[in-house]
Amino acid sequence: MTHLFDQELKVINIGLRSFKDTLDARNVKAVQVDWMPPLSVSPQAASIIAEKREQIEDANRAAVERILSGKPMLVGLGKALDTIPRMKENLLLHAGPPIEWKRMCGPMRGAIIGALIYEGLAGNPEDAERLAASGEIEFAPCHEHNAVGPMAGIISASMPVFIVKNDEFGNASYATMNEGLGKVLRYGAFNDEVIARLKWMERVLYPALRKAVERVERIDLKAIIAQALHMGDEVHNRNRAATSLLYRALAPQVVRTSERDAAASVLDFIGGNDHFFLNLSMAAAKASLDAARGIANSSIVVAMARNGTDFGVQLSGTGGQWFTGPAPVPDALFFPGFTKDDANPDIGDSAIAETYGLGGFAIAASPAIVQFVGGQARDALNYTLQMYEITAAENRAYQIPSLDFRGTPTGIDVITVVETGILPFIDTGVAHKKPGIGQVGAGVLSAPAEPFVKAYERLAEKVVKQNGRCGQFSSGFETQSTA
Amino acid sequence: MTHLFDQELKVINIGLRSFKDTLDARNVKAVQVDWMPPLSVSPQAASIIAEKREQIEDANRAAVERILSGKPMLVGLGKALDTIPRMKENLLLHAGPPIEWKRMCGPMRGAIIGALIYEGLAGNPEDAERLAASGEIEFAPCHEHNAVGPMAGIISASMPVFIVKNDEFGNASYATMNEGLGKVLRYGAFNDEVIARLKWMERVLYPALRKAVERVERIDLKAIIAQALHMGDEVHNRNRAATSLLYRALAPQVVRTSERDAAASVLDFIGGNDHFFLNLSMAAAKASLDAARGIANSSIVVAMARNGTDFGVQLSGTGGQWFTGPAPVPDALFFPGFTKDDANPDIGDSAIAETYGLGGFAIAASPAIVQFVGGQARDALNYTLQMYEITAAENRAYQIPSLDFRGTPTGIDVITVVETGILPFIDTGVAHKKPGIGQVGAGVLSAPAEPFVKAYERLAEKVVKQNGRCGQFSSGFETQSTA
Numbered sequence: 001m002t003h004l005f006d007q008e009l010k011v012i013n014i015g016l017r018s019f020k021d022t023l024d025a026r027n028v029k030a031v032q033v034d035w036m037p038p039l040s041v042s043p044q045a046a047s048i049i050a051e052k053r054e055q056i057e058d059a060n061r062a063a064v065e066r067i068l069s070g071k072p073m074l075v076g077l078g079k080a081l082d083t084i085p086r087m088k089e090n091l092l093l094h095a096g097p098p099i100e101w102k103r104m105c106g107p108m109r110g111a112i113i114g115a116l117i118y119e120g121l122a123g124n125p126e127d128a129e130r131l132a133a134s135g136e137i138e139f140a141p142c143h144e145h146n147a148v149g150p151m152a153g154i155i156s157a158s159m160p161v162f163i164v165k166n167d168e169f170g171n172a173s174y175a176t177m178n179e180g181l182g183k184v185l186r187y188g189a190f191n192d193e194v195i196a197r198l199k200w201m202e203r204v205l206y207p208a209l210r211k212a213v214e215r216v217e218r219i220d221l222k223a224i225i226a227q228a229l230h231m232g233d234e235v236h237n238r239n240r241a242a243t244s245l246l247y248r249a250l251a252p253q254v255v256r257t258s259e260r261d262a263a264a265s266v267l268d269f270i271g272g273n274d275h276f277f278l279n280l281s282m283a284a285a286k287a288s289l290d291a292a293r294g295i296a297n298s299s300i301v302v303a304m305a306r307n308g309t310d311f312g313v314q315l316s317g318t319g320g321q322w323f324t325g326p327a328p329v330p331d332a333l334f335f336p337g338f339t340k341d342d343a344n345p346d347i348g349d350s351a352i353a354e355t356y357g358l359g360g361f362a363i364a365a366s367p368a369i370v371q372f373v374g375g376q377a378r379d380a381l382n383y384t385l386q387m388y389e390i391t392a393a394e395n396r397a398y399q400i401p402s403l404d405f406r407g408t409p410t411g412i413d414v415i416t417v418v419e420t421g422i423l424p425f426i427d428t429g430v431a432h433k434k435p436g437i438g439q440v441g442a443g444v445l446s447a448p449a450e451p452f453v454k455a456y457e458r459l460a461e462k463v464v465k466q467n468g469r470c471g472q473f474s475s476g477f478e479t480q481s482t483a
Numbered sequence: 484m485t486h487l488f489d490q491e492l493k494v495i496n497i498g499l500r501s502f503k504d505t506l507d508a509r510n511v512k513a514v515q516v517d518w519m520p521p522l523s524v525s526p527q528a529a530s531i532i533a534e535k536r537e538q539i540e541d542a543n544r545a546a547v548e549r550i551l552s553g554k555p556m557l558v559g560l561g562k563a564l565d566t567i568p569r570m571k572e573n574l575l576l577h578a579g580p581p582i583e584w585k586r587m588c589g590p591m592r593g594a595i596i597g598a599l600i601y602e603g604l605a606g607n608p609e610d611a612e613r614l615a616a617s618g619e620i621e622f623a624p625c626h627e628h629n630a631v632g633p634m635a636g637i638i639s640a641s642m643p644v645f646i647v648k649n650d651e652f653g654n655a656s657y658a659t660m661n662e663g664l665g666k667v668l669r670y671g672a673f674n675d676e677v678i679a680r681l682k683w684m685e686r687v688l689y690p691a692l693r694k695a696v697e698r699v700e701r702i703d704l705k706a707i708i709a710q711a712l713h714m715g716d717e718v719h720n721r722n723r724a725a726t727s728l729l730y731r732a733l734a735p736q737v738v739r740t741s742e743r744d745a746a747a748s749v750l751d752f753i754g755g756n757d758h759f760f761l762n763l764s765m766a767a768a769k770a771s772l773d774a775a776r777g778i779a780n781s782s783i784v785v786a787m788a789r790n791g792t793d794f795g796v797q798l799s800g801t802g803g804q805w806f807t808g809p810a811p812v813p814d815a816l817f818f819p820g821f822t823k824d825d826a827n828p829d830i831g832d833s834a835i836a837e838t839y840g841l842g843g844f845a846i847a848a849s850p851a852i853v854q855f856v857g858g859q860a861r862d863a864l865n866y867t868l869q870m871y872e873i874t875a876a877e878n879r880a881y882q883i884p885s886l887d888f889r890g891t892p893t894g895i896d897v898i899t900v901v902e903t904g905i906l907p908f909i910d911t912g913v914a915h916k917k918p919g920i921g922q923v924g925a926g927v928l929s930a931p932a933e934p935f936v937k938a939y940e941r942l943a944e945k946v947v948k949q950n951g952r953c954g955q956f957s958s959g960f961e962t963q964s965t966a
Contacts, residue, residue: 230851231714232714232715233714244731245727248754251754252754255738255743267735268735271734368884371888401851402860404854404861
């Protein structure tokens with residue numbers, strides 16, 4: 001078998017190290033000259049981090065090992081109120097870091113309006129807005145209740161949720177069932193059709209899936225994700241394969257446990273929505289990453305999440321604290337009639353996929369996503385190669401065929417993000433910025449720098465405290481804390 | 484967006500042109516120096532072909548346009564006897580070019596034994612062998628009855644078959660339902676378990692699928708194949724995605740038209756066999772290629788098929804004549820306990836996939852297949868790039884993501900095969916050479932040269948007759964004809 005680059009090429013690569021990796025992978029001799037500017041952090045923080053690098057790396061190895069050894073399993077479904085820790089009837093969970101009603105973006109407000117109508121707490125959009133602003137309704141991040149929600153990510157008390165258990169560590173995560181595309185609650189739509197669909201999901205889809213999962217006891221989400229990566233999904237913006245595999249796992253059980261009409265309508269619904277698996281890939285990521293929280297000194301990112309206003313980051317070594325900055329607007333392919341002017345800034349907990357080494361980090365497995373924003377297959381390859389620069393490990397279970405089945409880049413290290421200036425690459429859906437409209441496109445973006453700089457500096461402070469030196473310092477960004 | 488090869492590399496490529504294509508695709512300046520030895524053909528034939536090249540290329544454009552514009556649809560199922568043209572109770576159809584009982588390989592004999600027991604024409608293997616050798620049973624290629632069969636490819640009168648219609652040209656093709664892997668009839672196994680499964684398929688699977696397809700009227704196989712190529716299948720040795728998509732299309736209809744127990748067992752069966760789509764991808768290829776038969780002067784290959792003894796080729800411009808040579812043994816990954824010594828030579832009509840630009844020709848879409856025989860992702864890429872050298876077109880519907888969604892190489896031109904010396908690349912299952920054992924592995928191979936040389940020379944003769952020059956000439960190979 002002859003190979004493409006048996007010819008002796010020599011390259012001096014000035015720029016991203018990942019390009020040299022590609023050359024290495026093709027047996028091309030290459031020399032690396034770096035040029036990428038690091039993010040600007042306080043010199044004190046940088047000096048602490050340099051000094052404590054060994055402890056940090058030990059901590060990171062432990063954190064990453066917990067992420068990689070997680071075994072996320074779908075074990076059941078339940079009503080949010082009965083299932084999600086500390087859920088309440090007047091509590092709405094939302095995507096991203098904490099945010100109050102008056103700072104919420106249009107699609108999140110739209111989804112809240114819809115959820116209040118769905119719950120019967122408001123009779124119309126105007127009443128719902130008043131109620132939401134009144135103080136009677138509480139808001140909290142999904143992430144702070146072991147849950148994740150795509151886009152607006154609203155979870156209310158009556159909504160059915162998937163229960164995903166990390167069989168290795170015993171922790172659980174929760175996510176709603178995916179509604180489909182277009183005019184749906186998570187994109188901020190709330191018309192009658194949206195509410196009727198949510199009611200059908202509660203009345204027909206939920207009991208059918210609950211009984212089907214009960215019959216098989218658990219469905220191995222890690223196995224489905226691993227296969228889906230071999231089938232063109234990155235399980236964030238593309239879930240066709242994972243949905244198909246889940247469908248094959250569920251269908252015979254749905255047939256055995258539900259009446260014919262219910263079974264057929266459930267199969268039609270899931271079969272008609274290539275994104276049905278998305279919420280499960282998010283819950284799998286959440287269950288796996290939560291097991292790596294709270295490891296002292298670790299600079300590994302355990303959550304990236306956006307509420308449509310702020311982009312938030314959490315680290316293993318800095319507890320429940322959120323580090324935030326303004327959410328950017330994605331580059332996107334817009335649906336006919338819409339432009340970037342219509343687009344809301346980046347929104348949703350779905351960046352948990354990237355935090356887990358999937359989505360934009362695994363986009364080499366899914367070049368179709370890059371193609372629809374005008375890129376080529378090699379761009380998809382390069383995005384993934386770049387992400388190896390800022391991650392601490394390669395996933396043993398999740399592989400990328402076009403990179404000779406190399407493991408996906410997993411475990412974002414905020415220190416290498418700062419030092420290389422390479423920001424996490426995310427793919428995402430795009431919501432209209434006004435409430436009530438819905439999805440307007442799908443696209444890609446790089447995470448903003450600010451949350452990573454803040455997280456880095458806070459970690460340095462924590463490391464100092466942990467190791468008996470003291471001081472506080474800042475690049476000038478203010479941090480936001482809820483824990 | 485920066486690209487991998489923005490650096491100005493320059494390459495002199497001595498060898499396969501396809502490697503230069505890869506460099507071109509990556510914007511690397513390269514100069515091509517060819518060296519591949521052409522196949523040895525008679526000088527008279529070569530001179531005729533050179534002289535008539537323009538007529539041949541006109542004919543090829545017409546042939547290829549018919550292949551590309553085909554619309555293969557699954558439109559129903561029926562019993563072979565009632566459905567396949569000129570089917571008879573004492574007729575067994577088999578894979579590959581024509582062959583008599585005494586020259587048949589072990590797995591084909593095994594499958595015939597099984598089919599005779601299944602039909603109730605023999606009570607045990609010994610009786611079946613006697614009957615098969617007696618002359619009372621007739622044998623004919625599937626291909627000569629508009630059908631295709633994987634591996635041994637045996638179709639007997641009672642077997643249910645898929646009916647695939649080419650909506651563009653009105654012709655139909657037929658194939659059995661896939662039995663699964665391991666001990667199955669098509670790999671030459673014939674024990675009680677094999678016969679019981681075939682009976683269940685006739686009694687339960689067949690009516691369920693017939694009713695399900697009836698309800699939706701037609702299932703677009705071209706659309707499924709196009710999507711599956713974006714999902715890691717090449718729909719010959721890997722059919723997981725296509726099977727999943729077919730499953731999603733069928734399941735709700737099976738639920739609506741069959742009793743619960745039957746529906747559940749049918750879904751379990753299809754869901755448990757990632758190769759279920761294979762026979763349909765073959766029938767889709769057959770229906771599309773048959774529409775390109777009989778175009779005077781065309782050097783396009785319309786069938787490659789193996790009976791486990793001979794490898795046969797048919798051209799559009801040479802009618803029903805088969806050009807044959809000994810079938811080679813594939814390079815394979817063998818199941819534990821088996822080696823190449825156990826392997827039967829290449830067998831089955833499934834090379835219709837490659838004839839249609841799928842399978843080995845689309846293997847860049849499915850690097851997992853190359854990996855299991857020790858290759859790397861770039862080898863898969865290179866195999867596909869090579870196939871562009873010997874094909875007349877790129878498929879508009881079937882694309883390869885890792886080649887920036889380039890169309891699959893489609894329409895093998897026997898003239899460029901001879902001139903470049905590049906032989907069609909095929910992936911395949913491997914049967915044990917003895918009857919009764921079954922599958923022992925899966926692998927890849929290049930087609931043998933002999934059938935292509937014979938086809939080239941016969942085409943030259945036909946072109947001469949068509950255009951009023953006369954003569955007969957030969958490279959020394961003898962041709963075999965049944966039409």
